[in-house]
Amino acid sequence: MxxxxxxxxxxxxxxxxxxSLNLSRPRFSPLTxxxxxxxxxxxxxxxxxxxxxxxxxVAGLIGIGLFLPIAALRELPFxxxxxxxLAAYLFAYNGSQGGIGHHLIGILVAVICVVGLSxxxxxxSLAVTGLYLVVATLVIQVGIEKVIFSIPVLTGGASGRSxxxxxxxxxxxxxxxxxxxxxxxxxxxxxxxxxxxxxxLGFNAVxxxxxxxxxxxxxxxNWAVKLLVFGFSGxxxxxxxCMSAFVNGTPPPPFSFGIIYSVIFIAIPIASxxxxxxSIVLLAAVFVGLPITLEHFDIRIVPDLLSGVILLxxxxxxRNRDRIGxxxxxxxARLRGQQPASPEAEMELTGIATNGAAANGGxxxxxxDLTTVAPPVVAPSSRISGAAAxxxxxxxxxxxxxxxxxxxxxxxxxxxxxxxxxxxxxxKTTLFNALTGFVPCEGTVMxxxxxxxxxxxxxxxxxxxxxxFQQPRLADILTVGQNVICxxxxxxxxxxxxxxxxxxxFGLAAMKDVPVIALPxxxxxxxxxxxxxxxxxxxxxxxEPVSGLEDEEADRLVDVLIGLQAREGWGLLVIExxxxxxxxxxxxxxxxxxxxxxxxxxxxxxMKEPEVRRVYLGEAVTV
Amino acid sequence: xALFVSALIIGVFLGTIYGLMAFGIVASxxxxxxxxxxxxxxxxxxxxxxxxxxxxxxAPVIVSLIAAVLVGAVCGGLLGWANMLMADWPKAFIMIFxxxxxxxxxxxxxxxxxxxxxxxxxxxxxxxFNFALTFVAAHQIGTFAVTCAVVLGATALLRYxxxxxxxxxxxxxxxxxxxxxxPLAVYVIGVWALAGGMAGLAGILIANRTLLDTVLLLFVSVxxxxxxxxxxxxxxxxxxxxxxxxxxxxxxxxxxVLGILPPGTEQLGTVVIMAIAVFYAGTKRRHLAHLQT
Numbered sequence: 046m047x048x049x050x051x052x053x054x055x056x057x058x059x060x061x062x063x064x065s066l067n068l069s070r071p072r073f074s075p076l077t078x079x080x081x082x083x084x085x086x087x088x089x090x091x092x093x094x095x096x097x098x099x100x101x102x103v104a105g106l107i108g109i110g111l112f113l114p115i116a117a118l119r120e121l122p123f124x125x126x127x128x129x130x131l132a133a134y135l136f137a138y139n140g141s142q143g144g145i146g147h148h149l150i151g152i153l154v155a156v157i158c159v160v161g162l163s164x165x166x167x168x169x170s171l172a173v174t175g176l177y178l179v180v181a182t183l184v185i186q187v188g189i190e191k192v193i194f195s196i197p198v199l200t201g202g203a204s205g206r207s208x209x210x211x212x213x214x215x216x217x218x219x220x221x222x223x224x225x226x227x228x229x230x231x232x233x234x235x236x237x238x239x240x241x242x243x244x245x246l247g248f249n250a251v252x253x254x255x256x257x258x259x260x261x262x263x264x265x266x267n268w269a270v271k272l273l274v275f276g277f278s279g280x281x282x283x284x285x286x287c288m289s290a291f292v293n294g295t296p297p298p299p300f301s302f303g304i305i306y307s308v309i310f311i312a313i314p315i316a317s318x319x320x321x322x323x324s325i326v327l328l329a330a331v332f333v334g335l336p337i338t339l340e341h342f343d344i345r346i347v348p349d350l351l352s353g354v355i356l357l358x359x360x361x362x363x364r365n366r367d368r369i370g371x372x373x374x375x376x377x378a379r380l381r382g383q384q385p386a387s388p389e390a391e392m393e394l395t396g397i398a399t400n401g402a403a404a405n406g407g408x409x410x411x412x413x414d415l416t417t418v419a420p421p422v423v424a425p426s427s428r429i430s431g432a433a434a435x436x437x438x439x440x441x442x443x444x445x446x447x448x449x450x451x452x453x454x455x456x457x458x459x460x461x462x463x464x465x466x467x468x469x470x471x472x473k474t475t476l477f478n479a480l481t482g483f484v485p486c487e488g489t490v491m492x493x494x495x496x497x498x499x500x501x502x503x504x505x506x507x508x509x510x511x512x513x514f515q516q517p518r519l520a521d522i523l524t525v526g527q528n529v530i531c532x533x534x535x536x537x538x539x540x541x542x543x544x545x546x547x548x549x550x551f552g553l554a555a556m557k558d559v560p561v562i563a564l565p566x567x568x569x570x571x572x573x574x575x576x577x578x579x580x581x582x583x584x585x586x587x588x589e590p591v592s593g594l595e596d597e598e599a600d601r602l603v604d605v606l607i608g609l610q611a612r613e614g615w616g617l618l619v620i621e622x623x624x625x626x627x628x629x630x631x632x633x634x635x636x637x638x639x640x641x642x643x644x645x646x647x648x649x650x651x652m653k654e655p656e657v658r659r660v661y662l663g664e665a666v667t668v
Numbered sequence: 669x670a671l672f673v674s675a676l677i678i679g680v681f682l683g684t685i686y687g688l689m690a691f692g693i694v695a696s697x698x699x700x701x702x703x704x705x706x707x708x709x710x711x712x713x714x715x716x717x718x719x720x721x722x723x724x725x726x727a728p729v730i731v732s733l734i735a736a737v738l739v740g741a742v743c744g745g746l747l748g749w750a751n752m753l754m755a756d757w758p759k760a761f762i763m764i765f766x767x768x769x770x771x772x773x774x775x776x777x778x779x780x781x782x783x784x785x786x787x788x789x790x791x792x793x794x795x796x797f798n799f800a801l802t803f804v805a806a807h808q809i810g811t812f813a814v815t816c817a818v819v820l821g822a823t824a825l826l827r828y829x830x831x832x833x834x835x836x837x838x839x840x841x842x843x844x845x846x847x848x849x850x851p852l853a854v855y856v857i858g859v860w861a862l863a864g865g866m867a868g869l870a871g872i873l874i875a876n877r878t879l880l881d882t883v884l885l886l887f888v889s890v891x892x893x894x895x896x897x898x899x900x901x902x903x904x905x906x907x908x909x910x911x912x913x914x915x916x917x918x919x920x921x922x923x924x925v926l927g928i929l930p931p932g933t934e935q936l937g938t939v940v941i942m943a944i945a946v947f948y949a950g951t952k953r954r955h956l957a958h959l960q961t
Contacts, residue, residue: 121760173950176703180897180946183890188939305886308705312764349882350775356768360761 075373080323083330084228088221095220097337099292102224102231103285104313104333105326109238110281112314112325117247117274118254120174122166122182125282125310127189130302132159132286134199134206137296141206148209156283162189163279167272186307194299205295227288234281235322241277245536248527250274252520258483259518263532263576264506309352316356318363328359434458435480435510435584435616439488442472442479442640449475450486453642455635457584457616462607464631464648465620471637473620474515477586480618481505481512492583507533509583509615513590517569519576521562525553528561529576540579547575550605567593571602578609584616591626603629628652672920674802679919680912681808681877684815687911689870689892690899691819692744692863694907695826697896698839699859700751702759706766707867708889709773710747712882714740714868715875716777719788729791737868743773744864748857770889774882787879788872811873818869819908822862826904835859891915894942898949910945917941 087098107125114120132155139151162185169181194200211222241247253260253270260267290296313332317324332355336348362369435457442450449472457463465473479486482502490498492508500508519528529544530536548554551571561569570590577585585606591599603626610617621627627634628648635645636657644654651657689707696704714736721732747769754762792810796803826832835855837845846852870892871885878884895914899906 169947172947176897176901177946177950180894181943181950183894184939184942184946187942188936192936192939300883303883304890305883308767308886308890312767315760316764347775347778349771349778353768353771353775356764356771360765360768364757364761 076321076323076327080327083327084232087224087228092218092220094338094341095218095224096292097334097341098330099220099224099227100289100337101330101332101334102227102326103288103292104310105329106231106234106285106288107282107310108313108317108325108329109235109322110278110285111310112319112322113238113250113274113278113281114170115311115314116242116319117250118170118271120170120178120254121311122163122275122278123179123304123307123311124162124166124182124186124189126302126304126306127186128159128162128279128282129286129289129310130296130299131162131189131193132156132283133290133296133302134194134201135159136287137201137206137208137290138199140208140290141201145209151208152287155287156280159283159286160276160279163275163282164272166279167275170271170275171268183304183307186304190299190303194302200296200299205298207295208290210291210294223292227292230284230288231326234284235326238281239322245530246273248520248523248531251523252528252531255520255522256518258502258514259520259573260531261483261502262481262506262512262514262518264503265531265533266503309356312356316359316363318359318366320363320366324363328355331355331359434461434491434493435618436491437476437480437488438491440476440479440490441487442475442484443487448640450479450640452488453637453640454488455480455618457618459583459616460610460614461633462610462617462619462631463633463635464627465618465635465637466622466624466627467637467643470639472640473637474588475640476637477512477588477618477620481510481586503533509581510586511577511580511582511584512586513570513573513577513588515588515592517566517573519561519569519573522560524558524560525564525572526557528572529579531576532579534580544575544579547578551575552601565593567591567595567598570594571598574602581613582615584618585610586618588620589622590619591621591623599623599626600629602626606630673800675920676916677802677804677808677919679916681811681915682874682919683895683912683915684812684908685870685874685911686888686892686895686915687908688815688819688866688873689889690896690907690911691822691904692866692870693893693896694899694901694904695822695859695866696744696748696863697901699835699856700748700762702751702762702766703893704747704766704860704863705763705889705893706743706747706770706773707863707870707892708882708886709770709777710740710743710864710867711871711874711889712777712880712885713743713773713871715788715871715880715885716780717868718791718872719786719875719880720780722789723786729789733791733869733872736872737865740868740871741861741865744867745857745861747864748860749853751860752853752856770886774886777880777882781880785879785881787877788875790876791872807873807876814869815873818866819904822866823904831855831858891918894946898945910949913945914942 084098084102087095087101090098107129111122111125114122135155135158136148136151139154140148166178166182166185170178173181200206211219213219213222249260249265250270250273252263253265253267254274257267260270309332313329314325317328332352335355336346336351339346339351435455437453437455439452439454440450441448441452453476455463455465455476465476467473475484478484479488480490482490482497482500482505486498488498489496492505492510497505497508497510506512520531523531525548526544529548530541534540545554548557551574553568553571553575556564556568561572564572570593574587574590577587591602594602606617607630617630619627619630631648633646634648634651636643636651636654644651644657689711693704693707696702717739718732718736721727721735722729727735747766750765750769751762754765757765790805790807790810792806794806796805796808798804824832826835834845834850835858837848837850838852838855842852867889870888874885874888878888891914892911895909895911896907898910898913899908901907
């Protein structure tokens with residue numbers, strides 16, 4: 046068995062990167078404090094500068110709205126400015142018709158329309174991704190800009206349409222009141238996004254965006270999650286658009302919502318380093334507020350030059366943030382007369398092990414405990430009651446003219462353990478993919494006597510067909526704890542307790558807060574297995590589960606799986622090359638060659654088959 | 669009919685310029701895997717240098733043209749060099765870096781140019797001829813010919829020369845190419861310079877129509893990017909075709925061929941065609957991959 050080769054990979058730099066991406070720990074970082082101070086400081090600015098503050102926080106809200114699809118789904122929507130502009134014009138159009146009622150209707154109409162258009166972008170993301178989605182969102186931006194913004198009735202022409210602004214005098218002036226409203230709205234939105242990112246829904250969105258197959262294997266309806274993210278993003282941008290009209294008294298001219306601003310709005314969350322919401326709002330504040338402030342003091346700088354320099358500075362700051370943070374902490378430590386912490390010590394303080402193997406040495410519960418301590422049983426949301434068998438009848442998979450799997454039948458009953466072996470290229474994984482719905486196939490797939498052949502992968506997962514992949518499909522930027530809680534179903538106390546039990550029994554409890562990117566390959570496999578077992582399955586399908594594990598870890602895996610299966614009675618289907626593992630765990634063995642089933646039966650008899658020894662085991666092997 | 673021909677000519681004229689910029693975007697993307705948003709800035713600078721040399725210094729058009737393209741190439745090369753220095757940065761960061769450079773170039777251009785909006789002269793003169801009741805400007809014919817010649821020349825350079833062979837080796841596997849002794853820095857900077865030169869030329873050719881307005885040039889660059897992505901960002905031919913598709917649909921559908929339409933709706937057709945094209949390209953990407961240059 047190969048030793049984990051990832052301890053070197055999980056080196057300091059990688060760990061630091063992982064730590065920086067960690068969404069788990071709500072921290073009151075210096076940046077958050079700086080943002081709070083900045084927002085509070087704006088309030089004491091002279092009246093004529095408060096506009097800079099109001100505009101800054103509104104731009105920050107657009108940045109946060111765009112941050113969601115970037116961070117969770119890794120998609121770049123290039124239509125933020127257009128959507129914000131549309132909201133501003135719709136709000137102003139309705140608001141200018143009358144009093145508060147019309148303004149509320151305006152907000153409602155703006156939110157509905159912008160969320161709807163954002164959902165159109167979300168629908169596009171179901172068909173095309175990456176740079177193609179960039180163009181799709183650009184199309185929406187161009188459509189808004191060229192078509193909708195050229196309707197004078199909507200935009201109010203050159204003079205625009207006025208919206209209500211409060212009328213105060215004295216220190217708490219109109220501008221101050223507007224700023225307070227804008228800041229409160231943006232702060233509330235930031236808090237909501239902050240909570241969302243640290244909720245199960247947020248983790249699910251990240252899983253869908255980073256490893257769609259992994260998300261489906263946990264029962265997530267990917268398209269719904271994507272639409273939800275785009276919808277929420279649209280909601281934030283719609284609110285920002287309405288705020289923009291409110292802050293200005295009338296929506297800015299269409300040029301202010303043009304394509305260049307869409308590009309810049311996308312640049313703000315990226316250049317902020319994509320780490321926390323505070324830095325996005327801070328960068329937006331500098332980007333929008335600084336030119337207005339400089340102009341106030343009659344300091345003339347070509348606007349584009351200032352914008353370019355700000356973006357460049359933000360990139361350099363984001364890139365060197367760890368170094369700067371370390372220097373600042375070191376300086377503070379020296380001022381206090383303490384020894385500055387080394388980077389490795391800092392990693393340990395933040396809960397990130399610098400060596401995954403060392404971290405893996407967490408205490409494990411002795412085997413005997415498996416029989417005395419039972420995990421809570423969390424039933425899946427399956428329509429199939431009781432223990433059910435998974436059966437594939439005459440499964441055939443074609444890729445164009447190539448027949449990858451040719452009429453293979455397989456059955457795993459409750460409490461049974463079936464192994465599949467075969468040389469590389471025997472299409473064992475393709476058979477798995479067919480059984481779990483990831484590739485279309487001919488033949489019939491039955492679960493508990495019900496035909497599930499045409500059912501989507503996430504529905505099969507919900508029915509209790511849980512699987513792992515050859516390359517673990519985990520969201521790297523999430524921690525172990527966040528990855529295993531991901532998936533369909535509520536975060537009930539029973540589920541949390543079951544996961545804790547599984548983490549304990551795999552020796553990973555101490556690593557709950559470690560981002561999986563910092564983990565060795567074998568441990569990542571175990572995390573994926575825990576995720577698959579986080580609800581009681583009907584059938585568990587493992588694709589090369591011990592690859593990357595040490596011998597003792599593999600032995601442990603056998604013990605945990607057999608112990609848990611004996612207790613819960615699910616079926617187990619395993620693909621593995623490791624003969625020691627497969628002979629230890631499987632009762633029944635299938636041998637595949639070139640997409641065909643060569644032979645199957647009880648493991649002892651199959652191992653003695655001359656044909657099996659010829660094609661797979663080799664003549665010298667004695668069982 | 670005359671309206672259609674006129675709109676078609678404008679569309680093809682615009683499309684070839686989008687295609688020229690798209691070619692440069694694909695070239696820099698393939699060698700560095702970075703979406704170069706700096707093309708608009710380089711185009712603006714190229715057009716400004718051309719305007720300054722012809723209008724202010726009275727330099728011959730051909731000298732000004734070559735100088736402007738060279739300035740574009742130098743800018744592109746510097747961007748490529750910066751890209752090499754940032755090799756371990758996330759690609760999205762480098763993309764935003766190119767945007768910041770673009771904004772700074774815009775600032776430089778705004779600083780150089782007079783406060784009033786101006787248009788550089790056409791390198792091809794002010795002549796023209798009538799065709800199907802439509803006046804075809806020499807600038808349009810010249811732009812079409814020069815653009816096609818440059819794209820064909822660049823394609824030949826990449827396909828049939830030792831330079832092109834090495835560049836394609838880097839496209840496929842930079843690390844593998846480095847182990848063969850190919851000096852990555854030279855070729856990466858060279859390709860970015862080629863892209864910069866193309867952007868400079870595109871800026872000169874388009875500014876005669878859009879005036880030296882940086883925002884409009886950014887629009888041109890975004891349309892070119894859309895064309896490049898429609899072509900899969902891997903194929904020069906398809907990128908050029910993508911640019912021409914966008915330009916032609918913009919020309920025909922925006923040119924009132926379908927009659928007098930309510931305000932705004934004349935652009936709806938372009939939007940719809942772009943939407944259809946992106947979904948076709950996005951969902952058939954594998955199908956189009958074999959058409960790589």
